[in-house]
Each structure stands twice: as structure tokens, then as C-alpha cells.
Amino acid sequence: MDLQAVRTFVAVTEAGGFLKAAADLSVTQQAVSKRIAALEQTLGVRLFTRAPRGAELTIDGRAFLPHARELLRAAERASASVRPGSRAxxxxxxxxxxxxxxxxxxxxxxxxxxxxxxxxxxxxxxxxxxxxxxxxxxxxxxxxxxxxxxxxxxxxxxxxxxxxxxxxxxxxxxxxxxxxxxxxxxxxxxxxxxxxxxxxxxxxxxxxxxxxxxxxxxxxxxxxxxxxxxxxxxxxxxxxxxxxxxxxxxxxxxxxxxxxxxxxxxxxxxxxxxxxxxxxxxxxxxxxxxxxxxxxxxxxxxxxxxxxxxx
Missing domain, CATH: 3.40.190.290 (D-Maltodextrin-Binding Protein; domain 2)
Incomplete structure (x- = not known):
């Protein structure tokens, strides 16, 4: 699974919309949209619906969110385990x-x-x-x-x-x-x-x-x-x-x-x-x-x- 796309999914969730997430990630809104589309294709489900106040999680998006956050935490732990000064x-x-x-x-x-x-x-x-x-x-x-x-x-x-x-x-x-x-x-x-x-x-x-x-x-x-x-x-x-x-x-x-x-x-x-x-x-x-x-x-x-x- 593309961790960059997972990180973008969590950023959109926390920002409440694609535009704000793009600013937080220092990328374009088009890049955010492409990453989310690729992640949805990988999972075979829709993760967001468009709403007047931004992007809202679907039922599948809400189910995936805690696992997405754990994936990012696991990636950080894996990186820290070999990072000079971080590992034992x-x-x-x-x-x-x-x-x-x-x-x-x-x-x-x-x-x-x-x-x-x-x-x-x-x-x-x-x-x-x-x-x-x-x-x-x-x-x-x-x-x-x-x-x-x-x-x-x-x-x-x-x-x-x-x-x-x-x-x-x-x-x-x-x-x-x-x-x-x-x-x-x-x-x-x-x-x-x-x-x-x-x-x-x-x-x-x-x-x-x-x-x-x-x-x-x-x-x-x-x-x-x-x-x-x-x-x-x-x-x-x-x-x-x-x-x-x-x-x-x-x-x-x-x-x-x-x-x-x-x-x-x-x-x-x-x-x-x-x-x-x-x-x-x-x-x-x-x-x-x-x-x-x-x-x-x-x-x-x-x-x-x-x-x-x-x-």
C-alpha cells in the first residue's frame, strides 16, 4: 500500500477538505485528488463524499481511518528502529x-x-x-x-x-x-x-x-x-x-x-x-x-x- 497516499488520506480527514490538506502537505490540490483516487482504486471503495463544507468520510472511510493511522505509526516505528541515534x-x-x-x-x-x-x-x-x-x-x-x-x-x-x-x-x-x-x-x-x-x-x-x-x-x-x-x-x-x-x-x-x-x-x-x-x-x-x-x-x-x- 502506498504510504504517501495513506498519509494524504489522513491529512484530508484532519483538514476537512482537499484544499486545506494540499496546503498542509505543500502539494497541489490536484496531487491530493490523484493520491486519494489511487488509494480508493487500491481498496476498491470510496473514502470521501463531497459536501458543502468540504470532504466527508464515507462509512468505508471511517472504517479505514484507524488502520490508516496505525499504518503511519508502524512506518515511523520501522524508520526509527534503524535511524542513527534512535535505535538502541x-x-x-x-x-x-x-x-x-x-x-x-x-x-x-x-x-x-x-x-x-x-x-x-x-x-x-x-x-x-x-x-x-x-x-x-x-x-x-x-x-x-x-x-x-x-x-x-x-x-x-x-x-x-x-x-x-x-x-x-x-x-x-x-x-x-x-x-x-x-x-x-x-x-x-x-x-x-x-x-x-x-x-x-x-x-x-x-x-x-x-x-x-x-x-x-x-x-x-x-x-x-x-x-x-x-x-x-x-x-x-x-x-x-x-x-x-x-x-x-x-x-x-x-x-x-x-x-x-x-x-x-x-x-x-x-x-x-x-x-x-x-x-x-x-x-x-x-x-x-x-x-x-x-x-x-x-x-x-x-x-x-x-x-x-x-x-
């Missing part, structure tokens, strides 16, 4: 309890006027593909993993370095330590069932294992963070790595311990990725917010894989 900013994070999610909550608090749609895509390839298609505005990823070059039209900025901590149950051999080193962890079982093969965070932990001789096990299904915490609390031989800014809640009787890792401190390098031609004004606001609030660690005393540093 779509941002991908790894998981709901990570530093990335905390950063997005802070951004939403600082900019409540910007609509926000947060999603979780597992694959970097998927995230980059939807960035390029325009279905996604930004994603948080670690950039530089071997075999994962960014396309030329995707830009990135390192926005947050998150220290890793050791998470143990109360009976673990290191549970009472105030801090540990990566050397202290050699020979201990680090259980991380959430590592997905082929991901950039999988490459991160592969390099951590190679550089420090650690034992990281990714066996078993990933039932989520609650199941992971239950297992760590009940199994003295297991520990896991957790981002310092990850928000965790567990039963009091779990008595879990979050232990800092020192000299060096492994940090996970979160970068923001976006398409260089993305016009959404909320993207600029997000980048500016992260530039001010993001935490960047001094390389001295920290560890990241060589590919993060471009070596």
Missing part, C-alpha cells in the same frame, strides 16, 4: 558477569538517554561479521590472536586491562595465601570449562600455559558460573581463574577465596571493536566513556601474550 546501541559482551558487562552498566548509568541492547556472541568471527553487516555496533574482544587478523574496515581500541585472580575453595592448598605467583600455581589443577576452542580467550590461556608451565583443564560441560563455583568449593584439588571485576555471588558456606596473582599479574586485554563507517552517535559516546573510565595497566609487573603486544 547494540554491544556484544562475552558474558553477563564480566568486566565488559560492568563497563556497559556504568555506561548506561552515565548515559541513560542512549538506548542499549547488550548481547553475547561466542565467536569473534560471528561478532566481526555482524559488525560489518551493521547488525552490531561494537564488541569487546582481545585483539591480535594468531590467525585472527581484523578486516581493514574494523577498528579497535584497547580499553580495559583486567587482572586475573585465583579462585579456590577453603580446603585448597593455597586457600590461605594472601597472594600467589604464577610459579606457585605450577602443579595445581586450574579448571576452566568455559574455554571455547578457537576463541581469542582460548588463545590467551594457551599462551599462559606455555609461558609458565601451568595445568589448565577445560574438560566437562560448561554449566555456567554457579555450577563452577559449587565444584570449586567442594573440590580441594581444583582452582580456577576469575577476572578481578567479575561479579560473583555464592552461598556463605562455600567460603571461596579470591587471591591476587603477583609478579607478574596476568591481565586480560579487553579491546572495543567497531566498523569505521558506523554512524550511531551512541558509539562515539561509548568510546569516549571507555577512554576515560577504562583501566590500563603498566606493562611492568604484568603479563599478556606476545600477540597482544604485537611481538
Amino acid at each position: 546501541l547494540r554491544v556484544d559482551v562475552i558474558a553477563s558477569r564480566t568486566a565488559q558487562s560492568s563497563a556497559m552498566r556504568g555506561f548506561h548509568h552515565a548515559h541513560p538517554e542512549i538506548g542499549l541492547d547488550v548481547m553475547m556472541l561466542v565467536s569473534m568471527d560471528t561478532a566481526v561479521a555482524v559488525l560489518r553487516s551493521g547488525e552490531l555496533d561494537a564488541t569487546f574482544r582481545a585483539v591480535g590472536a594468531p590467525g585472527r587478523p581484523l578486516p581493514d574496515d574494523i577498528e579497535s581500541a584497547r580499553v580495559l586491562d583486567e587482572p586475573l585472580e585465583l579462585l579456590t575453595g577453603p580446603a585448597h592448598a593455597l586457600a590461605d595465601a594472601r597472594a600467589v605467583t604464577l610459579t606457585d600455581l605450577v602443579g595445581h589443577r586450574i579448571w576452566m570449562p568455559g574455554i571455547a576452542p578457537g576463541t581469542e580467550w582460548g588463545a590467551y590461556y594457551d599462551d599462559l600455559v606455555a609461558d609458565f608451565g601451568l595445568t589448565i583443564e577445560a574438560t566437562g560441560p560448561n554449566f555456567g558460573s554457579d555450577a563452577l563455583l559449587d565444584t570449586i568449593a567442594d573440590t580441594p584439588s581444583l582452582a580456577t581463574f576469575m577476572g578481578k571485576h567479575s561479579r560473583l555471588i555464592w552461598p556463605k558456606d562455600h567460603d571461596l577465596r579470591r587471591i591476587p596473582i603477583k609478579t607478574p599479574t596476568p591481565v586480560y586485554p579487553h579491546s572495543l571493536l567497531w566498523h569505521r563507517d558506523n554512524p550511531h552517535p551512541g558509539l562515539g559516546a561509548l568510546r569516549a566513556y571507555l577512554a576515560v573510565t577504562g583501566e590500563r595497566r603498566d606493562p611492568e609487573g604484568t603479563w599478556v601474550p606476545g600477540w597482544v603486544l604485537g611481538r
